[in-house]
Amino acid sequence: MRLVIARCSVDYAGRLSAHLPSATRLLLIKADGSLSVHADDRAYKPLNWMSPPCSLKETEDNLWTVTNKAGEQLIITIEEILHDSSHELGVDPGLIKDGVEAHLQELLADRMEVLGDGWTLVRREYPTAIGPVDILCRDSSGTVLTVETDSVPPRPRHWAVEIKRRATIDGVEQLTRYLEYLNRDTTLAPVGGVLAAQSIAPQARTLAEDRGIRCLVLDYDELRGIDKAEDRLF
Missing domain, CATH: 2.70.180.20 (Protein Yojf; Chain: A;)
Known part of the structure; x- marks a missing residue:
């Protein structure tokens, strides 16, 4: 240059x-x-x-x-x-964005308590025939039965988590397809959905809630442990 x-x-x-x-x-x-x-x-x-x-x-x-x-x-x-x-600058490695979806996925997988007390990770990038689910996890309720008989022990509910930087209607549709597919698997069903993003478009939130999908806004700094809510005065 x-x-x-x-x-x-x-x-x-x-x-x-x-x-x-x-x-x-x-x-x-x-x-x-x-x-x-x-x-x-x-x-x-x-x-x-x-x-x-x-x-x-x-x-x-x-x-x-x-x-x-x-x-x-x-x-x-x-x-x-x-x-x-x-000046010889050489080959530039390109832009590495901070807070991309893969990093958010990694952080959330290490902080399952953000989703709820006692939630546990099953797997990141859970494979399905229509694409990988960002996070598959279980809650701690242990009250859902797949078969209505006392001989079958209660099993925690499974949740599919779709992670976006900014969630739009397309993200809701994508998660809906995953849920429809996963709920055909009797070893997993019933599977609930969580749309997790740094920001969620109002239309996406309305559609998600109408379909029974939980919406969660992620605080990137808090996930990294930089800004913990309990350390704030206000």
Whole structure:
């Protein structure tokens, strides 16, 4: 990547014309050939840019011409260069989001008490023929019978937990399909549903509750033990 801070003017010639009068700006030239012109505001958004593939031609009279495959040009007239440096950044590993669904699943599996006292984990990514259920767990009621006879001991109820960052109607429909499938298994049924997310859309909550699915809003920091409710004064 090449970073150039220069006093310059910029003209764009293509489907329309645009002109940036003389000012001090940052010119950012990336290894993919793209060039963008930045001011000291507007956050990340450039004043003008040329996307790859494109070519940069520099002349001795400090005229830069950037041309893309469509023949459009960004013409930069350099008046004074204040800084010019190049840096090898290497291959970027990409963005790793904090609080993604897999991490929420892992945290919730370690904190079954968030779902209720005495709840226990059966398995994460419980396999079914229509896809894996994020979490299958049991509550501690022990009052549900699969067969109405005294010879069969009471068995805890099973729960399928679907985890989302933001739960929408699609998440409710997905969990509904899992519940319909799991409740055909006499070794598991009856299976209840929990829609767990950092935020739940109002329409999703309404549909879930109408179908008897429990909704649970997850506090990511609290799951990580950063902000425990019992430690708060208010």
